Amino acid sequence: xxxxxxxxxxxxxxxxxxxxxxxxxxxxxxxxxxxxxxxxxxxxxxxxxxxxxxxxxxxxxxxxxxxxxxxxxxxxxxxxxxxxxxxxxxxxxxxxxxxxxxxxxxxxxxxxxxxxxxxxxxxxxxxxxx
Numbered sequence: 001x002x003x004x005x006x007x008x009x010x011x012x013x014x015x016x017x018x019x020x021x022x023x024x025x026x027x028x029x030x031x032x033x034x035x036x037x038x039x040x041x042x043x044x045x046x047x048x049x050x051x052x053x054x055x056x057x058x059x060x061x062x063x064x065x066x067x068x069x070x071x072x073x074x075x076x077x078x079x080x081x082x083x084x085x086x087x088x089x090x091x092x093x094x095x096x097x098x099x100x101x102x103x104x105x106x107x108x109x110x111x112x113x114x115x116x117x118x119x120x121x122x123x124x125x126x127x128x129x130x
Contacts, residue, residue, distance in 0.1 A: 007052070013028055071125070
């Protein structure tokens with residue numbers, strides 16, 4: 001019985017978790033040129049590169065919201081511990097907002113664009129730290 005090992009698509013392409021779609025594509029193309037079977041590369045390695053590219057392209061598409069630009073700039077290049085601190089701060093903002101807001105009011109505070117943006121930022125940071 002063979003066991004499939006999880007391959008880190010970021011490591012496969014050699015990009016950081018904060019890489020943009022353009023950086024992911026550039027890294028894929030560079031590695032594909034070197035690893036392509038027509039150029040003497042390995043078919044299995046090329047399959048890994050393709051899988052990593054597809055995985056990261058889907059992930060990048062999920063977070064290509066212009067409203068996330070500010071949080072992306074804020075955490076770019078920061079160590080994980082600092083990103084965790086920022087994430088915890090956002091969690092606190094959300095919790096505080098939810099405790100003050102009355103529930104169930106259509107269009108009320110719990111449905112505000114600000115709260116929605118903060119939740120989306122939290123989702124992004126959780127993904128970034130995963």
